[in-house]
Amino acid sequence: MAQKNEENQIHVRQQLVERVDSSLVISMVLDLSGVEVASGNSMVCTPIIEREDSVVALPQLFINGRSRHILYERTGRNPQEDGEFELRRRNGTEQTFDYHARIPFRKWMEKSEVSLVTDVCGCGWEALQNEKSPLFPINMAQPIVLKPLLAYVVPQAEDVKKRSIEGSAFLDFPVNKITIYPEYRKNPSELQKIRETIDVVRNDKYATITEVSIKGYASPEGSYSNNAYLAENRAKALLNYVRNLYNFKDARFTVDFEPEDWAGLERMVKESNLEGKDEILAIIHADTPKDWDQREWKLKNVNGGADYRIILRDIYPALRHSDYAVKYTIRNFTVQEAKELIYTDPKQLSLNEMFQVAQTYEPGSEKYNEIFEIAVRMYPNDPVSNLNAAITAIDSRRFDAARRYLAKAADVPEKKLAEAALLMLEGKLDEAESILTQLKGTSIAAQAEENLKQITAKRNE
Numbered sequence: 001m002a003q004k005n006e007e008n009q010i011h012v013r014q015q016l017v018e019r020v021d022s023s024l025v026i027s028m029v030l031d032l033s034g035v036e037v038a039s040g041n042s043m044v045c046t047p048i049i050e051r052e053d054s055v056v057a058l059p060q061l062f063i064n065g066r067s068r069h070i071l072y073e074r075t076g077r078n079p080q081e082d083g084e085f086e087l088r089r090r091n092g093t094e095q096t097f098d099y100h101a102r103i104p105f106r107k108w109m110e111k112s113e114v115s116l117v118t119d120v121c122g123c124g125w126e127a128l129q130n131e132k133s134p135l136f137p138i139n140m141a142q143p144i145v146l147k148p149l150l151a152y153v154v155p156q157a158e159d160v161k162k163r164s165i166e167g168s169a170f171l172d173f174p175v176n177k178i179t180i181y182p183e184y185r186k187n188p189s190e191l192q193k194i195r196e197t198i199d200v201v202r203n204d205k206y207a208t209i210t211e212v213s214i215k216g217y218a219s220p221e222g223s224y225s226n227n228a229y230l231a232e233n234r235a236k237a238l239l240n241y242v243r244n245l246y247n248f249k250d251a252r253f254t255v256d257f258e259p260e261d262w263a264g265l266e267r268m269v270k271e272s273n274l275e276g277k278d279e280i281l282a283i284i285h286a287d288t289p290k291d292w293d294q295r296e297w298k299l300k301n302v303n304g305g306a307d308y309r310i311i312l313r314d315i316y317p318a319l320r321h322s323d324y325a326v327k328y329t330i331r332n333f334t335v336q337e338a339k340e341l342i343y344t345d346p347k348q349l350s351l352n353e354m355f356q357v358a359q360t361y362e363p364g365s366e367k368y369n370e371i372f373e374i375a376v377r378m379y380p381n382d383p384v385s386n387l388n389a390a391i392t393a394i395d396s397r398r399f400d401a402a403r404r405y406l407a408k409a410a411d412v413p414e415k416k417l418a419e420a421a422l423l424m425l426e427g428k429l430d431e432a433e434s435i436l437t438q439l440k441g442t443s444i445a446a447q448a449e450e451n452l453k454q455i456t457a458k459r460n461e
Contacts, residue, residue: 009034010045010116012135013096017114019140024049024105026114028135030097032063037089037120039065042072044119047101049138051112058101062086110141144458148421149447150391151414155351155384161330163207167197169322171238176226178233180241194242194324201328202246206348211252211327214239217261219319220299221312224292228259238322260292261319268315276303280311335360342371346378351385354378364395376405383410390418399426413442420451429455 015028026047037043042065047058062084064072069088079086087097114135172185182191201207216235218227232255239255266284269277283298300308330348333341338353339360346354358371369392376382376389390405402422409415416435423432433455439448 009133010118015114015136017138017140019105020102022105023102024109025100025102026058027098027100030061030099031095032089032097033094035063035089036091037063037065037068039067041065042068042121043089044121046117046119047099047135048115048117049103049109049112050115051108054106054108054112056103056106056109058103060084061097061099063089065089109138112138114138141461144454144461146424146454146458148394148424148451148454149417150394150421151417151444151447152355152388152391153384153412153414155355155382155388157352158332158350161332161350162210162327163330164325164327165197165201166323166325167193169194169238169324170318170320171234171322173230173234176230178230178237180234180237182241191241194238195245197324198242198246198326201326204328204330204348206330207328208331209248209251209326209328211254211325212239212242212248213254213256213325213327214242215256215258215323217258217264217319217321217323219316220260220262220265220292220296221316224259228257231257231259235322238324242324261321262292264319265311265315268318269311272310272315274303274307274310276307279303280307342374346374349378351375351379351382355388368392369396381408383408387412387415387418390415394418394421394425397425413439413444417444417447417451420448424451424455429458 011031011034013029013031015026017027018025026049030045035043043063045061045063047061049056049058062072064086066088069086072086077084077086085097085099089095114137115132116135117130117132119130169190171180171187171190173179174181174184180191181187198209198212201209214235216231216238218231218234220227235255235257239253243253262284266281269280269284274280279302280299283295283302286295289295289298299311302308333349333353335353335356338349338357341348342354342357349357354371354375358368361368361371372385372388372392376385379385386405386407387409390402390409393399393402393405399422402418406415406418406422409418416439420432420435420439423429423435433452436448436452436455439445442448
């Protein structure tokens, strides 16, 4: 009879479990060195694979004492035909047995456990002892790789692609004059900036200029009425200068003016180191006096007039400017045309045209992702371009870039789905689940539900 103690146990020294076609193959080296079996007794070892209520027994191994081994051979049993193994235990010696078994594979076996049931039998084959001990776990299941579903947003198509280029000109005029002198002081360079802006559009074969607009500003220096006169008529002078340079058949020319640029004054004072900054800003924000000339007079007296002298010298010149805008349209393109322009002149394309180009490539491919990167570079502040770029960044595991893009995306369900996907891939399953459950009933409920299933599978692996 086998001794029942810690040293009288069968140990597994090596094991290999693999799936071959539709079978599960188990190989293990059983170390019998610590087992003693009396001459007339047997130890019947039955390896089993089990998981919860599912159990499969493997072929038995008969470990016989000397007399029982002889008896076993006399019975005429054939271990191979009977689906079993048999050996004689030579007590007190190191002894191993190479065990091999092949059984039909079942899905539940991917995560299961191999145990050994041992029955010790006496001379009359009565069971003297029965034990079950775990040998090793089986984990053949492939790790769950999260591949969260995402949803791109189709940018709205533009019936007419309207564009605009804007700038500011700081022309020099003699005191109280409204006539432009092209060679006066820095006027040559300022006028050149305007011409270059217009020429960029005028020389674009895909563009049609629809409007040139000028808005003139004066500084608060001097009387409000005189500044209104100067701002209006200097803007008109600049508009006429531009009109005389070009022959735009169907373009509109519009002019506007603001007598005194108090908003610009406020902005520049905030950025300054003026000693009386807070007092100056309080005067600018105050509802009274309503008269702008009286308000300027109050500015002159802040800090004994020292700050006003700085304003007069460093700030007021920048408030005398003419803002201009060249508005134009760009014709629409076919997908094939857009496919060529995306790499040569992408500014011509709308977001929708870029999106249509992307659809000609395999989703997730290098070309596909590249189109969305180009789109966000051309439209860096557009909520849709940022959301779609975030999705490609998530797909390519560029999480920092994805976060930057998502910060500029509109708060739509597709953004929530992307945020949840980002959390899933970072292993923050609880946070991702919380967001995804909020998307039930939305247009992307199916994607959210699939991602929730992936989370559940990941937790259960």
